[in-house]
Amino acid sequence: MLKSTQAQQHLPRRTAPRVARSAKSLVLSRRSSSRSASGTAMASSMRKVAILGAAGGIGQPLALLLKMNPFVTNLALYDIANTPGVAADLSHINTSIQVAGYAGDDQLGDALAGCDLVIIPAGVPRKPGMTRDDLFEINAGIVKTLVTACGEHCPNAVINIISNPVNSTVPIAAEVLKAKGVYDPKKVFGVTTLDIVRSNTFLAELKGFDVVETDVPVIGGHAGITILPLLSQATPMADYTAEEIEALTTRIQNAGTEVVEAKDGAGSATLSMAYAAARFAESCLRGMNGEPVFECAYVESSVVEGLDYFASKVKLGPRGAEEVFPVGDLTPFEEECLEKLKPELKSSIEKGIAFGQK
């Protein structure tokens, strides 16, 4: 059996905010005591996590990673089909997490009952030539249905939305929960962690940094130019040429398309996304257990005037996103990128709100 300490070594690292020095040192001090901290968390917290879309390309490897996560006690795998098989398969892994499969509408309520965290990767992925917004027609309805069920069966759960277009699906989720009278803006997240994961990898490659020590905050949204990596706030600090900054920013913004094209019609990022989703889920669970954790995420926000939803650093705690940090000092290039992304992000938000209110 994988002991928790062994499993822990394979778990992803969290980011620390450069926006708040004192907060950063909290995260760093947590690293040195993470093993005893995780032991306490396991003993004291029962956490049920549901994955909706669990039989899919992201859902399956995400379920595997969460079956190895000591912060989870029960894993509910829901999809329209095939989850009994995925659950049976995973249930043979000798970690203590209980796994159950749920398939079809009539089992959705049971999957969600008692959940602390719901992760939603349900929906269709991109094919070459498609933007994330092209997925709206199908995925908007799927997210609306699933979040409606969350509002009915686990109104206090934290919700992590992966289904694209995230820039619109998060506002949809918020409107659905508002209509049910159970919306808590601290608990609804668009998962943008893959943008941070990719940025860390690409920057470390470019500058020869240790990737484990590399941290790039990424703000804005999760589609094309709305993805804005803040290289000026990245750690370790480095000198960049203007060409390096432009090329790296463009690569990060188009990284999803790089995978879509390489997969040549077989979908979008699944394995790296599962890793990113597992990292963000663990950060949420650590936060619930009283450990302050910092991540960039797409949330309801007042950080940028005129954009009601925006990705920036947040502090995760027992009540969800307990603090949403401002973007900090930007370079003229980053300011320009921020101005450019505003109209697209605003229109995606408005589209989501309108659909959610229908």
Ligand SMILES: NC(=O)c1ccc[n+]([C@@H]2O[C@H](COP(=O)([O-])OP(=O)(O)OC[C@H]3O[C@@H](n4cnc5c(N)ncnc54)[C@H](O)[C@@H]3O)[C@@H](O)[C@H]2O)c1
């Ligand atoms: N946020 C991100 O960074 C990010 C990254 C990559 C992919 N994505 C998005 O994640 C989503 C899933 O991608 P994938 O590659 O896993 O797709 P996939 O097609 O492999 O899997 C999607 C799963 O959702 C299920 N599903 C469809 N309708 C459902 C419903 N009503 N209820 C429950 N399950 C339902 C399908 O049966 C399928 O198993 C896509 O929208 C994709 O664009 C987001």
